[in-house]
Amino acid sequence: MATPAATELSEVTRDDASLRRFLHGLPGVDQVGVEQRAAGLGTRSIKKAAKLFAIDTAISMVDLTTLEGADTPGKVRTLAAKARRPDPDYPDVPHVGAVCVYPDLVEVAVTALAGSGVGVASVATAFPSGRSNLGVKLADTEMAVHAGASEIDMVIDRGAFLSGRYGRVFDEIVAVKAACGDAHLKVILETGELSTYDNVRRASWLALLAGGDFIKTSTGKVTPAATLPVTHVMLQAVRDWWERTGQLRGVKPAGGIRTTKDAIRYLVAVHEVAGPEWLSPELFRFGASSLLNDLLMQRRAQIEGHYSGPDYVTVD
Amino acid sequence: MSDRVSVAKTYKLYIGGAFPRSESGRVYAVTDSRGGFLANAAQASRKDARDAVAAARKAFPGWSGATAYNRGQVLYRVAELLEGRREQFVREVAASEGVKHAESVVNAAIDRWVWYAGWTDKVATVLGASNPVAGPYFSFSVPEPTGVVAALAPQSSSLLGLVSVVAPVIATGNTCVVVSSQNRPLPAITLSEVLATSDVPGGVVNVLTGRTGELAPWLASHADVNALDLTGAPESIRAELERAAAGTVKRVSRAGRGGEPDWTREPGVDRLRAVLETKTVWHPMGV
Numbered sequence: 001m002a003t004p005a006a007t008e009l010s011e012v013t014r015d016d017a018s019l020r021r022f023l024h025g026l027p028g029v030d031q032v033g034v035e036q037r038a039a040g041l042g043t044r045s046i047k048k049a050a051k052l053f054a055i056d057t058a059i060s061m062v063d064l065t066t067l068e069g070a071d072t073p074g075k076v077r078t079l080a081a082k083a084r085r086p087d088p089d090y091p092d093v094p095h096v097g098a099v100c101v102y103p104d105l106v107e108v109a110v111t112a113l114a115g116s117g118v119g120v121a122s123v124a125t126a127f128p129s130g131r132s133n134l135g136v137k138l139a140d141t142e143m144a145v146h147a148g149a150s151e152i153d154m155v156i157d158r159g160a161f162l163s164g165r166y167g168r169v170f171d172e173i174v175a176v177k178a179a180c181g182d183a184h185l186k187v188i189l190e191t192g193e194l195s196t197y198d199n200v201r202r203a204s205w206l207a208l209l210a211g212g213d214f215i216k217t218s219t220g221k222v223t224p225a226a227t228l229p230v231t232h233v234m235l236q237a238v239r240d241w242w243e244r245t246g247q248l249r250g251v252k253p254a255g256g257i258r259t260t261k262d263a264i265r266y267l268v269a270v271h272e273v274a275g276p277e278w279l280s281p282e283l284f285r286f287g288a289s290s291l292l293n294d295l296l297m298q299r300r301a302q303i304e305g306h307y308s309g310p311d312y313v314t315v316d
Numbered sequence: 317m318s319d320r321v322s323v324a325k326t327y328k329l330y331i332g333g334a335f336p337r338s339e340s341g342r343v344y345a346v347t348d349s350r351g352g353f354l355a356n357a358a359q360a361s362r363k364d365a366r367d368a369v370a371a372a373r374k375a376f377p378g379w380s381g382a383t384a385y386n387r388g389q390v391l392y393r394v395a396e397l398l399e400g401r402r403e404q405f406v407r408e409v410a411a412s413e414g415v416k417h418a419e420s421v422v423n424a425a426i427d428r429w430v431w432y433a434g435w436t437d438k439v440a441t442v443l444g445a446s447n448p449v450a451g452p453y454f455s456f457s458v459p460e461p462t463g464v465v466a467a468l469a470p471q472s473s474s475l476l477g478l479v480s481v482v483a484p485v486i487a488t489g490n491t492c493v494v495v496s497s498q499n500r501p502l503p504a505i506t507l508s509e510v511l512a513t514s515d516v517p518g519g520v521v522n523v524l525t526g527r528t529g530e531l532a533p534w535l536a537s538h539a540d541v542n543a544l545d546l547t548g549a550p551e552s553i554r555a556e557l558e559r560a561a562a563g564t565v566k567r568v569s570r571a572g573r574g575g576e577p578d579w580t581r582e583p584g585v586d587r588l589r590a591v592l593e594t595k596t597v598w599h600p601m602g603v
Contacts, residue, residue: 300539306563307366309540310373 009245013209016167023166023205029197029233038228041272042265048302051264055299056094058263058291059086061281063121063252065100065289066316067128067220073108075316076101080112082314087296089312090303096292097281098151102127103144110148121151121186125176128190128219130155134172141179151184152176155219156203158193166206173210186252186285187212191230192222200230204237208249216252220287225255228265235273238283248277254287260298263291289316326356327501329364329525330508332371333518338526339363346501349414357501360526362534365493368522369540372464372491375519380461380489384437390515391433391487397510398426404506409475412500424580425476431583432483439488439588447596454599459592461489462567463542466535468528470548470572474500476579478507481547484587486520490543493522493535497548501525529553536560543591547572567591 012022046054064083066075079099087093098119099109109120122144126132132140141152154176160168177185187207191200207215215234217226231253238249251274257263263286270278278284293313300308326343328335340361346354360368379387398405402422410418440459447455465485470477474497485492496504508523524531529550536544537560544561546554546569554573561568569590571577 306537306560307369307534307539309369309538312539 009209013170016165019166019170019206019209020164023202026198026201026205029201031197034197034232035229038232038269041268042228044265044268046264046268052299052302054264054267055260055295055302057279058260058267058286059295059299060094060097061285062096062292062295063098063100063254063285063287064096064292065220065254065287067100067102067123071102071105073105076105076108077112078314079316080109080118082292082316083113083118084116086292087299087313090299093296093299097285100151100153100287103140103147103149106144106147106149119150119184120148121153122147122149123153123155123188123219125154125172127153127155127188128221130157130190131159134175137172138175138179141176145179145181145183149183151186151214152180153186153188153216155188155190156207158190161203161206162194162199166202170206170210173207173212177211184213185211186214186216186250188216188219188254189234190219190222191217191226192224197229197233200233201237204234205241208237208241212249214250214252214285216254216285216287218253218255218287220255223256226253226257226287228269231266232269232273235270235278238278239274248283250283250285251278252285252287257286257288258290259294260291263295324353324355327358327505327525329358329360329368330505330512330521330523331364331368331519332374332522333512335508335512336364336367339367342526344526346412346499348411354411354502357505357525360495360524360531362531364524364526365531365534366538368493368524369464369466369535369538371519371522372493373540375517376461376463376491378517379486379491379520382489384440384489387487387489388433388436391436391483392430394510394514394516395426395429395433397514398429398507401506401510402426405475405503408502408506412474412502413472421473421476425479428476428479428583429483432487432588435484435585435588436487439585439592442585443589443592444594449598452601454601455596456599457594457596459488459589460595462591462593463490464540465490465492465543465545465591466538466541467492467494467545468532468535468548469494469496469504470576470579471497471499471528472576473497473579475503475507477547477576478504480579480583480587481545482507482521484583485545485591486516488588488591490591491520491522493524493541495524495526495528495531495535495548498526498528532557533560536566537563539564541566543567543569545569545571545590547576 083096098121100121106122124141125137189203297308338358342359343356405422443459445457449455536557
């Protein structure tokens, strides 16, 4: 089965017309169904040891993010220290997945995280709007990779995608992927601007076809950011991709995930929709900043037997 | 003769300016002093207590940052609304406490609220100081609110006692999670309806109804609570609560030990002082 599927997919990307035919030939998303299933899985109760496991897993999946105009090297170093050891009182807390910064601060993050096993992710390609030409986007990417980023978060050209120029979006992702070299590529779909679940599914497949290692929901600069149903659709895409090609690709919801309860809902979705293989920082990440503190407070509450408070975690 | 079927109410909690049901879904029957059914009240769980503390914490910067004058006006407005509901309070106090002088109790409660409203902009002058120091400095001691206060309201005095516990906490700029009298929660519920329609921002006062003995340990050990008022705590668990509170170095008010205080007495500033911290500032005199 693998060979015909592989040839079929390489046919798909041969030209613009076949790409369009393939993407529009994908089955439509049942909006009511996916929202109901997302809501239903969200009610699952995770307690005690399972909760502790979920909290630790979620911590190891956090991409600790700071994407503000006011970011400074000092702030990035603080964040790096927190990424290495999220809760100094409990050395058994795992380190986070990565630290996510703008390209000009990658060097600072790389220095601060050397030898820790924490990745450095950088947004690139005219983040967050993606409105620039390919030359600038590639230069942006190369700058981040050159500075030592191990993961690149690129944004797709939503203008081109929404006006149906899929080939252009595809070529852009392929070019950025080539510029990434060894760095992992996360493709930000900005689902808040795609308006329908069908579009989310098409954009997911487009990004997977073009070689994105991760598909990521949002920049965090647009509302709505990540939602459970959208993440469901994207998880279905990576599962289907794995079934067709045998390759494992990841998903990263970003923006708006602030509480442990939310994070656990996402983990349930990952387990049920994609599968237990995806319950690893290699294949699932949270783009978040305030989530980590809530996870740490909940972890303390589980271990110490009483509720914790924001005075016991760092202020970022 | 009226054969109208009585409309029995099922009340909810008051958390963050909203009236949610208990997360646990539990309710319990509230009876009058002779055992007749009055209403159902929500039976809060530890998660409701946690949510209430989170709401109180969220409301703290705004309320403690408001000017003392503004807080005084907001509290006086509450007294006006209490006055408007006087008859309902009289009925509830009479039913739950079984007393004949309910009206004078309600009067005293409203007067106490006004009294504390007046204290908002005077407490800094009375409890603060300009300290004489041997050097070219000004030295000021300024009282500041301690933060989130968890209060166990008295069990017998369901309105006057409640007001005497809650008003000093919020008058000084703290925010409050109060567990109402277990068997007499109705005046507290009505007070929360008054607060919800007043200018007091949501989250400044959060009212939990339910079993005091079940909720108190979670509030006593909660790391985000700054002070604990044990007025209505069951005698059997007071020591345990103090021990739990010590784990996170809370201020503990041990009022109500060995029986409820006489609420009709002039309260003095003790309850105001109990929820204040003193900040001392040294400032060079210049030239």
